[in-house]
Amino acid sequence: MRILVTNDDGIYSPGLWALAEAASRFGEVFVAAPDTEQSASGHAITLAHPVRAYPHPAPL
Structure with missing residues (x-):
């Protein structure tokens, strides 16, 4: 299974990588996120x- 993990908090967000790591147990993970925080965009x-x-x- 392929899993896409994304956010608006930026690529350096610890929560993004924690979710990606947890999801990696279920399939191939791809991460897409802005290079800087973009909340409310x-x-x-x-x-x-x-x-x-x-x-x-x-x-990871």
Whole structure:
């Protein structure tokens, strides 16, 4: 099973990685998160610049 774990608190959030570690017992985990905290940005639209994704080493 593939599992996607995401948040709006940023890639360095300890809770994100705790959840990813717990989920890894049930399948292959992928994490997607902003590079900085973005709370309350759920309804935002990005128009001024492209959205990019970069690989980040997991601290698991």
